[in-house]
Amino acid sequence: MTISLCMIVKNEEEVLARCLETAYDLVDEIIIVDTGSTDKTREIALQFTERVYDFEWIDHFAAARNFAFSKGTCDYLMWLDADDIILPEDAQALRELRTNLDPAVDTIMMKYNIAFDEQGKPTFTYYRERIIRNCGHAKWAGAVHEVITPFGKIIHAPIAITHRRKEKTDAQRNLRLFENLLKRGDTLSPREQFYYARELYYNARYQDAAQAFEQFLNDGLGWIENNIEACRMLAQCFSALGEHERARQALLLSFHYDAPRAEICCELGYHYFMQKQLEPAIQWYKSALLAPRKETSGAFTLEECYGYLPHLQLCVCYDKLGQTETAIAHNEQAGKLRPQSQSYLHNKKYFDEKQKNI
Numbered sequence: 001m002t003i004s005l006c007m008i009v010k011n012e013e014e015v016l017a018r019c020l021e022t023a024y025d026l027v028d029e030i031i032i033v034d035t036g037s038t039d040k041t042r043e044i045a046l047q048f049t050e051r052v053y054d055f056e057w058i059d060h061f062a063a064a065r066n067f068a069f070s071k072g073t074c075d076y077l078m079w080l081d082a083d084d085i086i087l088p089e090d091a092q093a094l095r096e097l098r099t100n101l102d103p104a105v106d107t108i109m110m111k112y113n114i115a116f117d118e119q120g121k122p123t124f125t126y127y128r129e130r131i132i133r134n135c136g137h138a139k140w141a142g143a144v145h146e147v148i149t150p151f152g153k154i155i156h157a158p159i160a161i162t163h164r165r166k167e168k169t170d171a172q173r174n175l176r177l178f179e180n181l182l183k184r185g186d187t188l189s190p191r192e193q194f195y196y197a198r199e200l201y202y203n204a205r206y207q208d209a210a211q212a213f214e215q216f217l218n219d220g221l222g223w224i225e226n227n228i229e230a231c232r233m234l235a236q237c238f239s240a241l242g243e244h245e246r247a248r249q250a251l252l253l254s255f256h257y258d259a260p261r262a263e264i265c266c267e268l269g270y271h272y273f274m275q276k277q278l279e280p281a282i283q284w285y286k287s288a289l290l291a292p293r294k295e296t297s298g299a300f301t302l303e304e305c306y307g308y309l310p311h312l313q314l315c316v317c318y319d320k321l322g323q324t325e326t327a328i329a330h331n332e333q334a335g336k337l338r339p340q341s342q343s344y345l346h347n348k349k350y351f352d353e354k355q356k357n358i
Contacts, residue, residue, distance in 0.1 A: 001101050002028040003131065004072030005080065008064040010057070012082035013039040015166055020048045022086040026094050027078060033068040059177055062140035069138055076108075077138050078131045085162050093159045106133040106152025109296070111160040118340040123303045127156060127296060144177045145195040156296045175199040190221040194230055201233055210237040217253070225299040227257045228264070235267060247271060262291035262305040269313055278317050285310040285317070308337040315347055324354070 030049035108131035115124035132138040197212035213234040231254035238247035269284035311334040318327035
């Protein structure tokens, strides 16, 4: 198989070389589409490829990505953002994939790691369509949070792309793009409605976000994973607004779509913990420890909810109930998962001093 790496960039002089240095020897050609840089992005891109093109930015990410993909000439098309990197172990896995890939595969899904703990281990991951057969079906859709609908024979490869976000980002950019679409009279797709609600939440417009999430869920057209995440984020909106019972009901609504996820169980545990109802909090945190992962479904996965966070919170709950030994045991379990966690280390010091005074 041959691979065209197709990227869109704008003012990425801080990170573009870092990205391309991890990817240039894994692909057969590199396509860079510049959407209006005013820094040294273009000069940096030319150090890695002659295939650098200009594209007038029209507030539409899918349009830019489709232009980039149209320039690819290889068997498969791959995308990266400029602040992504491919770690050495993932680079080796990609080399092996290229050697052994079933030629019938059309869509290769890969993990996207976008948040990390003290040791650099991923704490927030999900699968994205990453490498797509160059056969005319690889079309991006969506002005914001663009996507290619996976098609044909799909595999989930044990390879991750690591997102190392730049320090400076425009937190309101995506929200502005969505609101410009609405001002023009465009109708948002169910997926766009979900992401629009998320952007409202991220910009602390909790009432507007709650209404947008409720509209998304009431329309009943969303993908199951987005429905579940919408319930979780709707609950966070209500919590921010001080409407705690509505937050609880939003979390429970997620069970309409699928079995309880660890992320939802942790949110419910925290809800009861804040209400000083320790017994139900404990039961929900224990449920989180038993919840199965749904990684290959495309769900957003908060890794800490599948071990570290429930153990840490169970430690606190049992300590408040005076069950010190059980509390210590859960803190030690949390420490095995994140030994450099400040919360774990704080608890350990607290219990060491507590036992000295017995």
